[in-house]
């Protein structure tokens with residue numbers, strides 16, 4: 001099942017709907033128990049709870065309340081727990097009473113600030129949760145800055161200083177090793193996944209929000225992906241032929257990478273059009289490659305753009321392809337052409353997938369991509385009535401209805417020249433197989449990221465190494 005990511009308001013809506021459970025403190029008890037369980041599991045994994053040392057950093061709201069109740073539970077298990085109260089007068093009263101009663105120690109404030117003692121195993125970030133705004137304030141920032149680098153940080157709900165709805169990482173903010181959230185993941189958990197560390201979602205018995213607001217962010221899990229496989233009645237044509245228009249005689253690399261990715265991702269047929277036809281065939285003899293579009297046979301989808309140039313001839317080719325009623329993936333140089341000729345895609349009714357990186361995105365919209373990538377990509381998709389895949393560590397694939405599929409690559413080894421050409425070839429082959437642009441883009445991003453991980457195993461890679469790992473990566477997504 002795809003995972004859904006909520007806004008802070010949607011979370012509050014879902015919490016309110018649980019009525020008494022919120023009012024009588026049951027939700028907070030369950031939430032703080034979840035935090036304590038995760039911290040205890042981490043302590044047990046590294047030698048046990050008894051006699052270990054934990055710090056909690058407590059803000060003015062219920063996020064701090066969660067941390068205090070969790071601290072009380074850990075203290076009852078024999079953990080030495082030290083708390084810094086950032087706003088002593090506003091610390092959650094019942095939480096603070098429980099914490100003191102369990103033997104938790106509040107660090108005295110001196111000169112307006114307080115620091116946690118040295119030698120802590122784990123520090124719990126209870127500064128702010130879904131009510132947080134902006135960066136960590138100086139007192140909280142000082143507490144985290146003073147921690148030994150090896151200290152494990154467990155964030156309650158989200159790492160403080162990171163925006164719940166946009167994932168904007170303010171400076172300063174907390175970097176968590178583990179984030180414990182409640183009921184439903186929030187947008188921040190995908191949009192700023194590298195800042196959240198491992199995510200633990202604790203069931204606290206709340207329902208769903210009464211309505212979702214756009215953009216609605218979700219992610220596919222591995223199990224949701226069902227890679228196309230040929231059936232008994234299939235032949236090379238019936239699985240969807242993908243056409244690649246990329247590269248040039250002078251710059252054949254993009255053509256080879258995109259065509260090679262298409263060959264690897266589909267078991268049917270890949271056609272190639274462009275002046276690098278001889279180079280493509282020498283690398284992948286199975287590609288049916290021709291120099292001119294007029295000579296190309298039929299395809300079920302086109303991938304167009306990587307390394308093709310932006311001159312008049314390239315524009316004419318792009319126009320011809322976009323004038324068809326076939327699905328088209330528009331990448332790289334083709335995006336530069338579309339940025340100056342938006343009318344080329346404006347009237348399209350066939351599936352259209354634009355795959356910009358941040359620079360190309362800015363070219364398309366005329367403004368630099370800000371911190372709110374989610375709203376930006378959903379906005380362009382709605383305005384142009386196309387699907388837009390925004391590349392990066394967190395790939396976002398927005399369709400025109402406000403639905404956005406996100407994928408955390410899990411590593412950044414794919415940030416290498418030519419990796420985008422490989423992505424274009426994979427996604428084009430899924431379009432040719434009949435998938436929607438959003439599914440094609442999101443599945444391609446996931447398998448691409450897996451290939452990067454398999455190829456790298458902790459060392460830098462080039463795009464051809466990534467391409468070589470594509471088949472074992474796809475194998476993980478073939479069902480049955």
Ligand SMILES: NC(=O)C1=CN([C@@H]2O[C@H](COP(=O)(O)OP(=O)(O)OC[C@H]3O[C@@H](n4cnc5c(N)ncnc54)[C@H](O)[C@@H]3O)[C@@H](O)[C@H]2O)[C@@H](O)CC1
Nearest residue numbers: 015027028031060061062063128129130131132133135157
């Ligand atoms: N509402 C509920 O049903 C539940 C809420 N829970 C917890 O409650 C949290 C939400 O609590 P609140 O709504 O009280 O809000 P928070 O505790 O997230 O933050 C609000 C408080 O932090 C202050 N603040 C905002 N930005 C700040 C910043 N940058 N630096 C320092 N202080 C800042 C605000 O002035 C306010 O006092 C959730 O994230 C979750 O941890 C859980 O106990 C589960 C149940």
Ligand SMILES: Nc1ncnc2c1ncn2[C@@H]1O[C@H](COP(=O)(O)OP(=O)(O)O)[C@@H](O)[C@H]1O
Nearest residue numbers: 357391392393409412414415417418419420421
């Ligand atoms: N920091 C990152 N972490 C993980 N993947 C990344 C990162 N930056 C870019 N990528 C991925 O690598 C590929 C780069 O594509 P692109 O920028 O078009 O490069 P090129 O044009 O050189 O092929 C895309 O799939 C993108 O999502």
Ligand SMILES: [K+]
Nearest residue numbers: 125128156158
């Ligand atoms: K927090």
